Amino acid sequence: MARYQDIYAQLADLDIEGEENGEFVLEDGVEEEINKYELCLVGRFLTEKNINNGAMKTKMADVWKPAMGISIKEIEMGFYLFQFYHREDLQWVLNGGPWSFDNAILVVDVIPSGEEPLKVPLWHLNFWIQIHDLPTGFMFEAVGKQLGNFFGEFLLYDDKNNTSIWRECMRIKVCLDVRKPLKRKKKITRKNGSEFVVSCKYERLGEFCFSCGLISHTERFCRRYLDKRVDGPKEWGSWLRAPPRRGLSQARSKWLREEGDVDWESKFGRSDDTRVLRKGWSKIQEMR
Known part of the structure; x- marks a missing residue:
């Protein structure tokens, strides 16, 4: 009997919850140092x-x-x-x-x-966007950063898009929150008070909802559309998609020449000797 009394006394003194919640620090060198998801x-x-x-x-x-x-x-x-x-x-x-x-x-x-x-939260996407209808004097990086932070979060300015004499648009990379509708345009006021509106097009934009502007679904699954809360013309549309930058199915003509391509003539047999002969032939034609 005394033996059982001793056991009951020991159990009464046990603090199971306290021991379970007590501090327990692993020794150095036993934690997994390699990130198994590194690649x-x-x-x-x-x-x-x-x-x-x-x-x-x-x-x-x-x-x-x-x-x-x-x-x-x-x-x-x-x-x-x-x-x-x-x-x-x-x-x-x-x-x-x-x-x-x-x-x-x-x-x-x-x-x-x-x-x-x-x-891992999966709510953000990096997009290249094109800013159209910008006046020539606004085609520089400082403007791109401000516009990038309006349409999303600015990441990168494509300075290679500035090599041509005539630029159709500004190209910048932004981070978008997919929980927010796609932004379409922005009104800008000059220092003199005049205004102009720029439009945004998204490169490689897949399916999205024309009723609410979210890229997480199409109209078929849009609650706003299903509840018939959309009246009149759609506020979003396929015009937000930027056309492909290169025609993958079309072979480039050898007669097209990039601005600043000083080696174009030599690539296609237009050497210095060829130019001399051409000039000589032109003089003969003039004498006639």
């Missing part, structure tokens, strides 16, 4: 449609062409883990885009060390 991106497609995983994997691999290959796995419905095998391949995909499959835009991001893929 991975997590992503999701902005669509309400079902994704054909087999077709998507083939399409994305063909588009990205990673030199060391890629593995793609659906870790939860609608969320994908893209595993690369070289940092250059991962960085190329991360810097490019926006990417899409079946017109559904893909949001991807890196996975910080110690973080789980499904906990």
Whole structure:
């Protein structure tokens, strides 16, 4: 009997909750130092449609062409883990885009060390946008930064777009929050009080809603559209999509010459000797 009394006394003195919640520090060297997701991106497609995983994997691999290959796995419905095998391949995909499959835009991001893929917020996309209808005197980077921070968050100014004598638009890279509607235009006031309006076009813009301006769905799944809260003309439309910058299906004519291409003549046999002969022939024609 005394033995059982001793046991009951010991149990009474135990503070299980206190021991469980007490400080417990791991010794140095036992934590995982390597980020197992270092060469991975997590992503999701902005669509309400079902994704054909087999077709998507083939399409994305063909588009990205990673030199060391890629593995793609659906870790939860609608969320994908893209595993690369070289940092250059991962960085190329991360810097490019926006990417899409079946017109559904893909949001991807890196996975910080110690973080789980499904906990990474996937709300931001980097887009190249074109600013149209800017007067010539406003085609410089300082203006681009201000406009970039209006249409999204300014990231980069394309100074190579300024090499031509005539520029159709300004080109800047911005970060967009996919939870907000696409911005379409901006009225700007000069110092003298006069005003003008610039319009924005988005490069490689996939499907989006013409009723609310969000790129997370189309009208088919838009609550605003389904509730018939949209009257009159749509405020968004396909005109927000910038046309492709290069005609991939058209071969470039050898007779087209870029401004400043001083080597064009030599590329096509227009050497100095050829120019001399041409000048000589012109003089003969004048004498006639």
